[in-house]
Amino acid sequence: MSQSVVEGLVEGVGGVEARRLVLTLYDVFASAYRELYSLVESFDEDLSRGVVDVDEYYREAVVRNMYLDVYFLAGRLNEVLVRHPELLGVLPGVAPMQSPDALYKLLGVLAGVLFRIACGFEGPRRGVLVLLGYSYLGLAGGRPLDAVVFTLASIALARGRWDVAAELLRRVDVDLGGVINFACGAVELAKFLEDRGIGSIPE
Amino acid sequence: MGGYLVDTNVVLDVVRLVLVAKPLYEAVMKDLRDAETLRQVASAVDGINRRWVASFLFLSYKCTRGGGCFVVDFARRIA
Numbered sequence: 001m002s003q004s005v006v007e008g009l010v011e012g013v014g015g016v017e018a019r020r021l022v023l024t025l026y027d028v029f030a031s032a033y034r035e036l037y038s039l040v041e042s043f044d045e046d047l048s049r050g051v052v053d054v055d056e057y058y059r060e061a062v063v064r065n066m067y068l069d070v071y072f073l074a075g076r077l078n079e080v081l082v083r084h085p086e087l088l089g090v091l092p093g094v095a096p097m098q099s100p101d102a103l104y105k106l107l108g109v110l111a112g113v114l115f116r117i118a119c120g121f122e123g124p125r126r127g128v129l130v131l132l133g134y135s136y137l138g139l140a141g142g143r144p145l146d147a148v149v150f151t152l153a154s155i156a157l158a159r160g161r162w163d164v165a166a167e168l169l170r171r172v173d174v175d176l177g178g179v180i181n182f183a184c185g186a187v188e189l190a191k192f193l194e195d196r197g198i199g200s201i202p203e
Numbered sequence: 204m205g206g207y208l209v210d211t212n213v214v215l216d217v218v219r220l221v222l223v224a225k226p227l228y229e230a231v232m233k234d235l236r237d238a239e240t241l242r243q244v245a246s247a248v249d250g251i252n253r254r255w256v257a258s259f260l261f262l263s264y265k266c267t268r269g270g271g272c273f274v275v276d277f278a279r280r281i282a
Contacts, residue, residue, distance in 0.1 A: 018231035105251040111259075112224025113231060134263075140253070141260045178267025185278035186259070190221035192281050201219050203252070 005044045008158050009132055011125075013117055021110065022132070035064055036148070043152050047159045054164060058171045061148040107140035119184040127176070128158045130183045131165070146172050209262065214273055216258030223247050223255075 006026045010019045039060055046052045111133040118129030131154035138147030149172050153165035166176040193201075226243040229235065266272035 016234055021231055101253075104253055104256065105248050108220060108251045108253070108256045109224050109227055109248045111256075112220050113228045115221060116224055116228045117232070137256055137260055140256045143260065173268065174264060175267040179263050181275050181278075182263040182266045182272065185272075185274040186217045186221050188278035188281060189274060190218050190225075193218065193222070194225070198222075199225065200222055201215050 054167045104140045107136040111136040115183045119187040130180045213258045216255040220255040
């Protein structure tokens with residue numbers, strides 16, 4: 001996936017490792033699935049020209065999401081880690097990843113990290129990172145179509161197109177303002193407990 | 204949770220997912236790579252239950268489709 005597009009999504013995020021982590025995962029997605037890369041590239045180009053056809057991109061997302069197989073992604077992540085062993089320091093405990101279960105866990109925890117980062121921001125950057133977090137959750141939760149749509153919506157928001165992001169999310173029956181409020185509500189709730197010495201909730 | 208038609212454990216799963224991300228959040232934001240930090244991160248990641256992810260998605264979708272939402276309402280109250 002286009003590094004420059006994704007770099008734009010994590011612009012302003014403190015912490016070199018946080019940005020590297022996001023870029024690494026996109027490297028994995030890009031190497032696993034070239035057509036997703038081209039989808040993001042053309043979407044970003046259309047956004048910059050102001051001529052995005054939401055229906056067309058939603059149809060493309062429907063066509064392409066079926067190839068986002070977590071087993072395949074887990075294998076690709078292993079290959080990336082072999083090529084870039086320095087990343088093992090950024091992805092502790094989950095690499096080398098032999099099982100999709102490890103990838104689910106990694107995507108889940110990264111979504112949590114992105115929500116925490118996002119909700120420290122005000123304005124559009126908050127929404128950009130929340131949607132990026134939801135794209136990870138979508139993959140982890142077995143909803144690849146939603147993952148693709150959230151990724152595109154995140155890019156639209158990063159380009160200042162709230163209308164395009166909201167319209168895309170409506171296609172998967174999600175309200176843009178609603179998911180941002182929910183994710184940040186969850187972060188506030190967690191911090192409320194942490195401030196009172198509760199760092200985990202037993203099953 | 205009177206008035207909220209959702210299982211309490213689903214709400215707790217949502218919070219669990221955010222709580223478990225704290226060690227990695229702090230590590231990546233402060234660029235920490237010491238052994239103890241990495242051990243804590245590894246332990247946290249390993250502790251994730253896939254049900255937490257499902258609960259988070261389920262409740263966020265449910266909350267954005269109208270109706271009372273404990274997570275959002277409570278966050279407003281403590282803000």
